[in-house]
Amino acid sequence: MMPLRSRTYTACSGCSLCLLSCPVWRNTHDIRLTPHGRAKAMQHGATAIDLAESLDSCTLCGACEPACPESIDLVGMVTGLRGELALQREATPPFDGVLPAPTGNISPPTMLIAEQSMSDNPGLLRSIIEQLGGDVAVSVSSDSGTDISIALSDGLPIPAERLEHFLAPLRTTLRVIVADGRLFYALKNWLHGVTIASLGEALSALPQVRSKLSDGDLYVIESVAFHRDHERLISHYDSLRLASGCSMNLDLQRMAVPTTASARAHGREFVEEQVRWILQGRAPTRIVVEDLADIPAFQRVADVPVIHVGALL
Amino acid sequence: MDIPVIDIGNLPADPVAPDALLGIKRQQTNPKRWNEPVWADFATALTAAGVELIEQKFVTGTFATDAGGTAYGLPHGVVIAKDAAQISTLMSTAQRYRVPVTVRGGGLTTEGESVAFGGVLLDMTGMSRVLSIDAANLTVRTQAGIFWHSLAEVLRRENLDYLSAPLNMTSSVGGTIGVGGIDVNSARLGCSADQAIALQVVTPTGEIVECSDTQNTALFERMILGYGQFGVITEATLKVRPYQPIAMHYFYYTSLATAIEDLQMLDANDASDYSGILTMMDKVVNLLVAFDSDEREAAFKVDWLHRLRGHGELGISLRMGLYYALRPWRMREALYLRERKNTLFPEFRRPEHTRSGKMTDRTVVFSRAVWKHWGSRQMVIPDLATSSEKFIDATLKGNAVCKKYFRYYTLYCVGIKLRPEHTAHYEMSCIPPDAVTRAYGCEFEPMMGDLNAEDCYSRDTLQSFKNEIYDIGVGIGASYYRFGGMMKGYIRRVFGDEVVDRHLAMKRKADPNMILNRDVVF
Known part of the structure; x- marks a missing residue:
């Protein structure tokens, strides 16, 4: 059961815990571009337009949410404001009216x-x-x-x-x-x-995957799903880490450091900085990623094989 | 006493007057907001000098209060720190236009010390990068706005750790060096401020100066534990150590005095690497003891364990059960304690932060628990810092005050090892003047609920509570960790005119227009 995050920006007490795992904070050290900065700004009357740069910069990795002691829906806050912003910007929706072809083999388990x-x-x-x-x-x-x-x-x-x-x-x-x-x-x-x-969870639960990970591997968790179900998944990945001896892209709070390669918020330089931070002080012999988009990001920076977790099978 | 004369209008009429609180029921010294027409010229000059000044209300509002949540003030503008040169420009310009500058790190003050009542708010978290690590000599050079937790993240990649830091992940290095910084290993390693080997400081007039025990020593003395009065710490060189997970032991007492006696016995005999007391009111007093190495833990078990009078979890549960069975009218309190135990204890044993029975990230574990289970929109944490000899008396008196005001509260007690060669640093600080070898501190924190909750208290109640705690300090000759901001009325009463006037003279000399962190101390 995922924790209910129903509280809004009004509950933010400004503790700054959300900053500690925020990739945007790590790269900019500008509080305006953080969940703390957005919540406090809204408490003082900011609108979506006022926060446009901050909203655009968020990678939606969700690392802030498990850290928030007030259980604020921080990701929902960003997407809600982005919606308001899109209206004002008259953004084009991603739907073209053409529905994808129906999936065959109806009712598979x-x-x-x-x-x-x-x-x-x-x-x-x-x-x-x-x-x-x-x-x-x-x-x-x-x-x-x-x-x-x-x-x-x-x-x-x-x-x-x-x-x-x-x-x-x-x-x-x-x-x-x-x-x-x-x-x-x-x-x-x-x-x-x-x-x-x-x-990522489904594959890393497979014995045949777990048995092929070793202490030379850096296992890179896909951050969005991980943070959205953090309380439950942290046990899953902790047991994987213990069983295999691999290192992971987890920080000291056990949030997953994202490459942000899948996010559309930042350019290549930002992503590579995140990758360098994940690798800092580590010398893996292989990098195993859950998100396909992370493969080229790591390949640009690291000189070791980078594979998708599915390729371990 | 040679105190330079300052033009009337640049200073409050009588900073830290000995009788400033007389006749004022609230006994509170919230400063008047600085609001001078010169701001517009200053803003133009600062911007022309290349410093970004943010004046949007929703940004200045971000810094409207601190962790205490009882002092509110708005700066006219915010500067996000970038480097020492930028801060130098800010300080020299502010000095020229006589505009106050309030420096903020993590904003974890509770008495409004990092709240700007007008003028500029300098957000030091903009300078949060680790500059270099010297693993061979066990030092790190870092920008001073960095949170201790962020520093730990970088150090851990090199299998290193800081020595001691507040059990709060978002305390900043610079802010902590300015006020002290207490960890559960401070009885052995000293306060965080004493870890600093060298500092880069921007003075109130804008000079960029490197200082240490051997270079610009007078400035170094005043920067350590100086409450930010003599400069802005922009970089710091700190001692570090190899990282070690720690083995935790918990002992439970029903007597506060007995627990403190045991704590002090352990500290005096260097029997543990970590020690401290955390309580649920004075009903369940938890003495935590921890070790960096198996050898130290084994020696403790042989030499000291049998001398501790605390109980294990089962023992305290049975005692509490009996206590409340005989006092059924206090069942509500019993239920509170049980609920508190059930929610708190698992937090300290989270499996992802435990390896082979050892706690791997003590600051994460403690800090998350602090914010989740002690934090609220308002936090009032008056404290008493005393010599070893006076500590039990001070804590028992403070506990009695807590009981008078609040249904639920907690106490946090810890020792602080002193460095004899740093005696000069300790003057007019949280280190009490009569402490030798080791000082002790106790924080008294009421458990407060959200608005409309039963345990929500008025500002006057909280202020009266703080005053009663601080009055104990005046009576027994203690000091305080949080004597600035709203509590600065106690400064002369505790430190005396001679010391305060001497520091005021130094301040006026260093900061001619008294612009830096105004109203925090002076």
Whole structure:
């Protein structure tokens, strides 16, 4: 059960704990670009337009939320304000009115919502499907929900018809495995009675994956899903770390340091700075990532093999 | 006494007057807001000099209060610290226009010391980078706005750790050096301020100066524990040490005095690496003892464990059960204690911060617990700092005051090892003048609820509570960690005219227009 984060900016007492794991804070040291800065500014009358730069800079990694002692919905605060900002900017929604083709093999026990980029690597995708399913059939959703994920990030309304088209086949399954962290959290709220797991969690729970990790590996957790279900997932990854001896992109608070490669907020330099910070003081012989977008980011900086966790299978 | 004359209008009429509080029921010294027409010219000059000055209300409002949440003030503008040169420009310009500058690190003051009542708020967290680590000589050079936790993150990658720091992740290095900084290893390693080997300081008139025990020593003396009166710390060289997870032991007492006696016995005999007391009122008194190494832990078990009079968890539960069974009319208190125990104890044993029975990140564990279970929108934490000999008396008297005002409260007691060669640093600081070898501090913190909750108290109640605690200090000859800001009326009463006037003279010489951290001490 994920913790309920229903409190708003009004509850912020300014403790600054949210800054400690914030990648934007780490790179800018500008309090205006942090959850603390946004909440306090709103307490003093700031509007979405006033906070435009701050809102645009947020990577939505969600590391601030488990740190917040007031249980404020800090990610929801950003996406809500982004929605207001989009209205004022007259932003174009990511929906083109064309619905994706329906997914075949209706009602499989497990449905995988893979990243769009995974279709570029059919071998990896096939291997993941085989291993995730075991004796049970796994179908890949033909609808990656990328436009919905973008809308969620930008606080934009999702047309009811589009959302229903996305959710309908998922309701007939027992388990949904999703690669996109933002969809992971949304699906937890949208689909009741269906088990939702992140792709990273699902793969790293497999014995055949765990057995192939060793103390020379740096395992890079996808941060968005991790922080959204932190209280539960922290035990999962802690046991993985103990069992394999691998290091992880966790800071001292046990938040996942994100590369932010999947976020659209910052450029290459920012991402590489994050990657350098993850690697600082570490000398892995291999880097294993949950998010495909992290592979090129690490390859640009590190001189060791970088693979997706699915490639361990 | 040679106190330079300052033009009338640049200073409050009588800073830290001995009788300033007489006849004022609230006994509070919230300063008047500085609001002079020269601001516009200053802002123009500062901007022309290349310093970004942020004047939007929603940004200045970000700094409207501190962790205490009882002092409120708005700066006219905010400067986010970038480097020493920028701060030098700020200070020299502010001096020229006589504009007050209030420096803020983590903002964890409780008496408004980091709140700007007009003028400029200098946000030091903008300078939060670690500059270099010398692993061979066990030192680190860091920008001073950095949070201790962020410093620990960088040090840990080199398998290093700081020596001692407040059990609060968002305390800043510079702010802590200015006021002290107490950890549960301070009885052995001293306060955080004593870790500083060298500092880069921007003086109130804008000079950039390096100081240490051997270089510009007079300035170094005043910067350590100087409450930010003599300069802005921009960089610091600190001692560090190899990182070690720690083995924790908890002993529970029903007598505060007995627990303190045992704490002081352990400290005096260097029996542990970490020691401190944390209580639930005076009903459950927890003496925590911890060790960096198996050898130290083993020696403690052989030599000192049998001398401790505390109980284990089962023992204290049985005693509490019996105590409240005989006092059914206090069942509400019993339920509170049980609920508190059930929520707090797991926090200190979180598996992700425990390896092979040892706590791996003590500051994370303690700080998260502090904010989650002790923190609220308002935090009032008056304290008493005394010599070893006076400590039990001071704590018992303070405890009686807590009981008078609040249903639920907590006490936090810890020892502070002193460095004889730093005696000059300790003058007019939280270190009491009669402390030798080791001082002790106790914080008295009421448990407060949110607005409309039963345990929500008026500002006057809180201020009266603080005054009663501080009156104990005046009576027994103690000092305080938090004597600035709203509590500065006690400064002359505790330190005496001679010391205060001497420091005031030094301040006026260093800061001709008294612009830096005005109203914190002077």
